Amino acid sequence: xxxxxxxxxxxxxxxxxxxxxxxxxxxxxxxxxxxxxxxxxxxxxxxxxxxxxxxxxxxxxxxxxxxxxxxxxxxxxxxxxxxxxxxxxxxxxxxxxxxxxxxxxxxxxxxxxxxxxxxxxxxxxxxxxxxxxxxxxxxxxxxxxxxxxxxxxxxxxxxxxxxxxxxxxxxxxxxxxxxxxxxxxxxxxxxxxxxxxxxxxxxxxxxxxxxxxxxxxxxxxxxxxxxxxxxxxxxxxxxxxxxxxxxxxxxxxxxxxxxxxxxxxxxxx
Amino acid sequence: xxxxxxxxxxxxxxxxxxxxxxxxxxxxxxxxxxxxxxxxxxxxxxxxxxxxxxxxxxxxxxxxxxxxxxxxxxxxxxxxxxxxxxxxxxxxxxxxxxxxxxxxxxxxxxxxxxxxxxxxxxxxxxxxxxxxxxxxxxxxxxxxxxxxxxxxxxxxxxxxxxxxxxxxxxxxxxxxxxxxxxxxxxxxxxxxxxxxxxxxxxxxxxxxxxxxxxxxxxxxxxxxxxxxxxxxxxxxxxxxxxxxxxxxxxxxxxxxxxxxxxxxxxxxxxxxxxxxxxxxxxxxxxxxxxxxxxxxxxxxxxxxxxxxxxxxx
Ligand SMILES: Nc1ncnc2c1ncn2[C@@H]1O[C@H](COP(=O)(O)OP(=O)(O)O)[C@@H](O)[C@H]1O
Ligand SMILES: [Mg+2]
Numbered sequence: 001x002x003x004x005x006x007x008x009x010x011x012x013x014x015x016x017x018x019x020x021x022x023x024x025x026x027x028x029x030x031x032x033x034x035x036x037x038x039x040x041x042x043x044x045x046x047x048x049x050x051x052x053x054x055x056x057x058x059x060x061x062x063x064x065x066x067x068x069x070x071x072x073x074x075x076x077x078x079x080x081x082x083x084x085x086x087x088x089x090x091x092x093x094x095x096x097x098x099x100x101x102x103x104x105x106x107x108x109x110x111x112x113x114x115x116x117x118x119x120x121x122x123x124x125x126x127x128x129x130x131x132x133x134x135x136x137x138x139x140x141x142x143x144x145x146x147x148x149x150x151x152x153x154x155x156x157x158x159x160x161x162x163x164x165x166x167x168x169x170x171x172x173x174x175x176x177x178x179x180x181x182x183x184x185x186x187x188x189x190x191x192x193x194x195x196x197x198x199x200x201x202x203x204x205x206x207x208x209x210x211x212x213x214x215x216x217x218x219x220x221x222x223x224x225x226x227x228x229x230x231x232x233x234x235x236x237x238x239x240x241x242x243x244x245x246x247x248x249x250x251x252x253x254x255x256x257x258x259x260x261x262x263x264x265x266x267x268x269x
Numbered sequence: 270x271x272x273x274x275x276x277x278x279x280x281x282x283x284x285x286x287x288x289x290x291x292x293x294x295x296x297x298x299x300x301x302x303x304x305x306x307x308x309x310x311x312x313x314x315x316x317x318x319x320x321x322x323x324x325x326x327x328x329x330x331x332x333x334x335x336x337x338x339x340x341x342x343x344x345x346x347x348x349x350x351x352x353x354x355x356x357x358x359x360x361x362x363x364x365x366x367x368x369x370x371x372x373x374x375x376x377x378x379x380x381x382x383x384x385x386x387x388x389x390x391x392x393x394x395x396x397x398x399x400x401x402x403x404x405x406x407x408x409x410x411x412x413x414x415x416x417x418x419x420x421x422x423x424x425x426x427x428x429x430x431x432x433x434x435x436x437x438x439x440x441x442x443x444x445x446x447x448x449x450x451x452x453x454x455x456x457x458x459x460x461x462x463x464x465x466x467x468x469x470x471x472x473x474x475x476x477x478x479x480x481x482x483x484x485x486x487x488x489x490x491x492x493x494x495x496x497x498x499x500x501x502x503x504x505x506x507x508x509x510x511x512x513x514x515x516x517x518x519x520x521x522x523x524x525x526x527x528x529x530x531x532x533x534x535x536x537x538x539x540x541x542x543x544x545x546x547x548x549x550x551x552x553x554x555x556x557x558x559x560x561x562x563x564x565x566x567x568x569x570x571x572x573x574x575x576x577x578x579x580x581x582x
Contacts, residue, residue: 087487
């Protein structure tokens, strides 16, 4: 098993009564698998992802449980130990493509940053691998984009840049936190297609987070449904989609945008 | 970029023209007459009129401005009414003193505020941060004049680190600068306090941005996230602030020169205004404005280099 998360909890202790954003979350993933997390906004999906990536670094937030990745529990690691994993074995792309890139740094430098941090390569080697990752992420004309700044790119392109920089070291696990929520529907479909391709070509396991069960169905084999920090339902994606047990899940399915429903639940988008 | 540069250069010249015009107009409407201070109050009306004609003061203002301007662009700053010598010869040495004082002040601001801003942001809430926060709060509101007196009292009279007597450049660069550091501090400390506060806030603001989370997710340490990502972005507002501070630094120099009895532009400016020695005043005003406008122009260039988003808009 590649990843074994058990009883992951994230508790905020900074305002009065402790607030549990993630409550005993458990999930297992195999190599190369695509697993979905679905839930309404505020259900704790991003907190789960950030806790897993070691991105919750405030003292007012307590992360407990275990997250064993390839035999090592990530949660008790020191920052320095965790850094060995971040960007190399584990990568993440975020919900906000417009603000997740450094506005004053050229795209190329941002894509190759993980290489600079984790490997000793010549500048030319770094560039070659960055361009390669950019092509894999579906960026047209990587040479050109390499020299550009984020503000010169559209949201979809920026998200592809994020994908390229997450993939530049070919991580074992990519966490995609609502990567298409901020993008329009056609771009969304193309990016999902790209993620699928990457999974097929590189065998990258993907933990795919969405508030849209249809999108999850199009991409994932299994899904967990989150509500107020807890998993309320999980299983093979078709089971959950066609035979939801929880009213909450039914609501999630029913509240999907009409446009996609008409096109058949997000399949083949 | 070339086009905006041209536009900025045009703006620079326009500003200088406007400033020189305003100065011209201002000095022709304030009461008092240069002939008073040259001839004394005993002089007859005929003598007065003759002198006015000789100085060209009987001509209408636009004509006077025009002849001043055409001479100015050829490098001729005119004659001092009072001392009857070329203005350029009169102010050159003093201008150098003031410019050195302003430059030392600016360097001090940068040298003091960048490390302090960085450290207090990096160790937010720590002991250094808390001390710096209190100090900046106190220092920020002290006028240059008071700060000058305070430093003079502390370093010259109590600690005796320097003699409260101006040391010219001719006595050696080291000795000159060693003296100049104290008046420069009087100008630099309040501005440094503001810069520290701005930089600290700017760094903390950038630290909370999404792209810093991205930087951490790639395996950056806190230090490298700060150096490689935060700093450049955080410096953008600071550069703008420092550029705008140049005007205050020049003004501060003139004030602080009085406290430390430094023979800079301040002294000659004040005596020339008293004497209604317009050509001298005019030259100093344009010179000061020129320095400020030029520095702003350079800051604008730097700003464009630092923030790639500017040109795209
Ligand atoms: N900095 C914070 N302080 C307190 N509560 C927070 C903070 N960030 C997120 N939360 C809360 O944690 C819960 C989970 O948030 P999140 O994981 O971002 O939800 P999702 O990604 O599923 O939309 C939400 O109720 C949110 O209000
Ligand atoms: Mg979220």
